[in-house]
Amino acid sequence: MSIFLKSVFVINYLKESLLYLVFVFFLTGVLIFLGLFVGQKWRSEWAKLTAFECGFDSLSSARNPFSLRFFLLALLFLVFDVEIILLFPYIFSVVILWVKMSQFSKMMCFLFLVVLVVGLFHELNEGTLDWKFD
Known part of the structure; x- marks a missing residue:
């Protein structure tokens, strides 16, 4: 009888953990879709496309005088x-x-x-x- 009760508890535990796992995957999918939908990849400004190099223009000469x-x-x-x-x-x-x-x-x-x-x-x-x- 006790083996039957333990197996029932294990089955209930597996069902509950599967439910939590499905919820986590669903929430992750919703957040990824929301990030792709709301993200602004369409904005292509020149300042956002260049690398930030300590306030200096990265495409200028490296021989500029530095104080x-x-x-x-x-x-x-x-x-x-x-x-x-x-x-x-x-x-x-x-x-x-x-x-x-x-x-x-x-x-x-x-x-x-x-x-x-x-x-x-x-x-x-x-x-x-x-x-x-x-």
């Missing part, structure tokens, strides 16, 4: 961004563990902040952050 100021600013952004990310754990450790921190770790964190500030003043003095046009 070194943009490159330096991007490089500085990356360096200072990484340093800011390294600064977050220091801030949390100071807030939570200032009393328990050793003098060596306090001095290393202070030295890290000094290097950050000296680097920023060096970049300001060098004129990398000034946006005066030549």
Whole structure:
């Protein structure tokens, strides 16, 4: 008797899973048809057909002058961004563990902040952050 009940449960489970599978395939078909029907493949503008190459025309000459100021600013952004990310754990450790921190770790964190500030003043003095046009 128990084998009969188990086979009935298995058959019901298979029917239910088949119903879910049919529903998923139906929904997938409806969404694919809707995407093909609503999609705008008929629009052929020249800007949409060209590849985007960092704001430059991909079909122009590669020998156009590129401002070194943009490159330096991007490089500085990356360096200072990484340093800011390294600064977050220091801030949390100071807030939570200032009393328990050793003098060596306090001095290393202070030295890290000094290097950050000296680097920023060096970049300001060098004129990398000034946006005066030549």
